[in-house]
Amino acid sequence: MVDAKMVGRFAFVNPTLVSKFGMGEASKESRSKVIANRLMNANHADFIFIPYNPGYHWVLVALETRTMIAYYLDSLQNQPSDDLKEIVNMALRIHPPQKHKSSKREPTxxxxxxxxxxxxxxxxxxxxxxxxxxxxxxxxxxxx
Known part of the structure; x- marks a missing residue:
């Protein structure tokens, strides 16, 4: 049986709507709004999972909403792309997580x-x- 409280702690973003090559030539603004809308609709989640394809393989950002830490998981051990960081940072400026208590608007x-x-x-x-x-x-x- 699935614990409803546990399920509510996690939210996922649709990767085709935020990946640089997922929607053709979608702007950074439109892709960051997808993340911001997910933050708004999942305001009780502890983690927001953002799968992302920079063009050659999949990576994952696990955003811890309480501490504003963006854990970046990449099996190729690359650094996060500028595009990914920009859309996540922009989304957090549009709609910061409600669980986050400080005025910090960009994740670590x-x-x-x-x-x-x-x-x-x-x-x-x-x-x-x-x-x-x-x-x-x-x-x-x-x-x-």
Whole structure:
């Protein structure tokens, strides 16, 4: 059974309406209004989740409304794009969260790190390529 209080603590923004490449050539103002409207309609939420596609993969902003901390999660470990920061900051100026008590209008951005394997070396890639070529060669020779 789902706890109604728990569900109300979280709100999500439609990623196609805020991503830079989601709505074609939508302006920063129109995309920030989508976030501002979500802030207004989810005024009791502790976290607003903003999935965003800067053009090549998905990232996530988890905005903690009480502390005004924007946790930025990116598996490629990039910094938040200027476009993303601008639309989130603009949205918070339009409609600051009701839970936030101070006059601070822009969040503190925190990049959340991932501690997995960063990338493969050329030697590791070459090893996989060699094994793949050997396997494909064996399959071809065995089917003739």
């Amino acid at each position: 951005w925190v990049v959340v790190g991932f501690h997995g394997k960063k990338s493969y070396s050329k030697d590791e890639l070459n090893e996989v390529r060699s094994k793949w070529v050997m396997l494909v060669t064996q399959l071809i020779l065995s089917s003739v």
